[in-house]
Amino acid sequence: MRWLFVGLTIAALVLIGLNGWLIRSRFSSVHQPALSAAQPPFLTATPALVQAGQSVHLHLDHFRAFAQVYFSYDVGEALAPVGMAPVVQLGAQGSADVTVTIGRDWSPGDHTIQAEDIATHYTASTTIQVVAGGPLRPPVLQVSRSSLDLGTGVQGLNSIAPLWLSNGGDGSLSWTASTDQPWLLTTPAQGVLSERQAILIAGSRANLRPGVYRGTVTLSSDSGTSLHILVTMRVVAASASDTERQAPPLTAIPAALAFSLTDGGPAPPAQFVTLTNPGQAAMTWSSRIVVPPEGRQQAPLAVGADWLQLKPAQGKLAAGESLSVEITAQGRHLLPGLYLAVIQLNSSYAAASTTTQVLAASLTVLPSCRLSPSAQSLTFTIGPGQEIGESQQLLELGLAPGCASGLNWQAFTSASWLKVDPTSGRVDPTHGMSVRVSIAVNELNAGTYSGFILFSMQQRTQTVAVLLNLRTSGVPQSATSGSTTTAVADTPGRTPLGAVLSPGSLSFTVEQGGGPPASRSVLLSATQHPLQWSVTLNTVATPWLNVTPLSGMLAVGQTTRLSVAVNPAGLAPGGYSGQFTVSLEPADGAPASPSQLAQVVTVTLTVLAPCVLEVTPSGLSFTSSLLQPNPPPQTLSLHIDGGCPRPVAWAAAVDSDSTSWLHVSQTSGSDSGSGTTIAVYVTPPRLLLKTLRGQITITASDGGQNPLQSSPQVVTVTVSPG
CATH class of the missing domain: 1.20.5 (Single alpha-helices involved in coiled-coils or other helix-helix interfaces)
Structure with missing residues (x-):
């Protein structure tokens, strides 16, 4: 044995x-050369062009030894390699080879696969393209219900209910939520989803009289659809007998909080909730934070609510006393995704039983900013000895949606025959840049070579695959995969044109009233035959779209650049779609299939509503007496309405003559759409003989650093002797 x-x-x-x-x-x-040991972590996928149900080989390298790496795709969707969990333990070399299966639910088009070191948050990504016979379905925002009942509660008591959002089409979509009532809040108030996502709806009964209240939550998306959810909430007064048995609920304003941070980045600014004891006796209170079932279902990994902290977390309030509680979110240990929590505030006094108040909170961990190249993979088919100048392509670099600032990058190549110029640069949100990818074939034998370009940024890399088909003889050719191309199989009497049009679609986003965004480029190359080309554009149907030049001639091996620009002047907020057709004619008279003679480029334009800063109330009045020289703090509510780039940065400043007695809980911060509460404190002289007057000036600018409409706002503060 x-x-x-x-x-x-x-x-x-x-x-x-x-x-x-x-x-x-x-x-x-x-031939697959490897990067040197000095270069950063990377991820490659083979093959890069797949069908649903096919397996893809993923190779990781240059990570930390024994690192734990989390695999995901698109907008934070978990991706488990075959026979493994989404989290994979690497070996001593910091590398691994795994296989993933492309599910039948993967939509046609590009999909980004990420591998993230859980400890350091270093992320390597690559992109594959899923091909399918059917058309690509546009993303469509859907909700789990069209109406929501927050139930019945006594005055001051908050209610929370979940709402599921889903995408009924392919790809991903961005959404925003707004409400038409001050007592109705959502957290978060915006996001991106590819499949489904849960948010929390909160209703506050503070300062509401008994009755039935109705409000509407409006969900808008960049797919052009808006959904309306009718919300009902009932408020009842507590009876005298109820008050004797049970403490009145601790009032907590606001009822919902939303935090956001970038993966691996610093913690977001603290937010404040005002607690008030509405009873006639002293009250003790304590807090507990729980994760709702919806939060456990969508979190990338099993985590608790340790990312949320209260200071203080418990205490005692005298009758009528108010307290500002600082709430902070620490998400440096979390992976990109949406995290939900419910804060339970338990209060009691004397012999009365405990009452539980609730607050909704969310934390959105955003992926770090990354590049958006015009092509996810490149293919060259050329003859030996061809000059470098004739075997090159341009790669346009932009920023992925959600990047609020510019990005510095550096490029490496995995093979000596693969060249990139320039090898470093910076891409800003308003305009991109081009890099030239060229091939040096003088010392290569005939065969097929694979390599990749590695773009390295802060705490992130992404790869663009390159395939070289080197022939012993023949006409030099080049083509770009992932683009609109006319190279099809030969048929009797029909010759493939070999024309490459890249990319096949463009998208622009602009705020209403703002200037036109930077123009984008579409590259047209003639790789097999000289081409005469022309652009057809319906300026009546799409007056906002412009393309230059409109016609020209290309010799074999030449590339021309079409400049595509949009003018949003006079357009209402919403989504607009247009297209232009590039007609092709072989200048050498070569026969071609009719389907090859016209290629279509789709252009989408999203016009966002301008953001408006709303600050309520416009004035605060305090009363100071000998018995209470420092009155309880009061709150200001900041609300940002509109669709401008988020987060919105704001600042609050006290006028120089009032800094000795007028104070705010925070002087700056950011708002992703859920609103911000600022506590205002006054510390007048103990013997106040006359009324003090001061001002708080609040300014705000959007993610593009443009001042918001109605900014600045001035709040008048007075303190009168009592």
């Missing part, structure tokens, strides 16, 4: 080694 066990063990080790050799030799016919 002992020898049998030894023999089986040796056989198992041999099989494991054979399996690893098979993985490494899976693409042995392709």
Whole structure:
């Protein structure tokens, strides 16, 4: 038996080694050089062009030794390699080879796959393209219900209910939420989803009289759809007998909070909730934070609510006393995604039973900013000895949606025959830049070579795959995969044109009233035949769209740049779609299929409503007496309405003559759409003989650093002797 066990063990080790050799030799016919040890972590996918149900080989390298890496795709969707969980433990070399299966639910088009070191948050990403026979469905925002009942509660008591959002189409969509009533709040108030996501709806009964209240939550998306959810809430007065048995609820304003931070970045600014004891006796209170079921279902990993803290977390309030509680979110240990929590505030006094007040909170951990290249992979098919100047392509670099500031990058290549110029630069939100990708073939033998360009940014890398088909003879050709191309299989009497139009679609986003965004480029290349081309544009249907030049001639190997610009002047907020057609004619008279003679580029324009700063109330009045020289703090509510780039940065400043007695809980911060509460304190002289008057000036600017409409806002503060 002992020898049998030894023999089986040796056989198992041999099989494991054979399996690893098979993985490494899976693409042995392709020359695949590796990066040097000094270069940053990276992720590659082979093949990059797949169909649903197909397997993809992922290779990670240059990560930390024994790092735990989390795999995901698109907008934070977990991706489990075959036979593994989404979290994979790497070995001593900081590398791994895994296989993932592309599910039938993966929509046609580009999908980004990420591998993130859980400890350091270093993220490597690559993009694959899923091809399918059917058309790509546009993203459509859907909700789990069209009406919501927050139930019945006594005055001052908050209510919370979940609402599920989903995407009924392909790709991903951005959404924003707004309400038409001050007592109705959502958290978060904006986001991005590819499949489904839960948010929390909160209703505050503070300062409301008994009765039935109705409000509407409006959900808007960049897909052009808006949904309306009718919310009903009932308020009742507590009876005298109820008050004797149970403490009145601790009033907590606001009823919902939303935090956001960038993956691995610093904590967001603290927010404040004002607690008030509405009873006639002293009250003790304590807090507890729980994760709702919806939060556990959508969090990337199993986490608790330790990201949320209250200061103080418990205490005692005299009758009528108010307290400002600081609430902070620490998400440096969290992965990108949406995290939900419910704060339970338990209060009691004397012999009365405990009453529980609730607050809704969310934390959105945003992916770090990344580049958005015009093509996710490049293919070159050229003859040996071809000059570098004739074997090159332009790659346009922009920023992915959600990037609020510019991004510095550096480029590496995995092969000596692959060149990038320039090798570093900076891309700003308002305009992109071009890099030239070229091939040096003088010292290469005929064959197929694979490589990639590695773009390195702060705490992030992403790869663009490059495939080189080197022929012993023939006409130099080049083509770009992932683009609109006319290279199709030969048919009798029909010659492939080999024209490449890249990219096949463009999208622009602009705020209403703002200037036109920077123009984008579409590249047209002639790789097999000289081409005469022209652009057809319906200026009546899409007067906001412009393309230049409109016609021209290309020799074999030449590339021209079409400049695509949009003018949002006079357009109402919403989504607009247009297209232009590029007609092609072989200048050498070569026959071609009719389907090759026209290529269509789709252009979408999203016009966002301008943001308006709203500050309530416009004035605060305090009374100071000998018995209470420092009256309880009061609150200001900041609300940002509109669709401008988020988060919105705001600042609050006290006039120089009032800084000795007028104070605010925070002087600056950011708002992602859920609103901000600022506590205002006054510390007048103990013997106040005359009324003090001061001002708080609040300014705000959007993610593009443009001042908001109605900014600044001035709040007048007075303190009168009592």
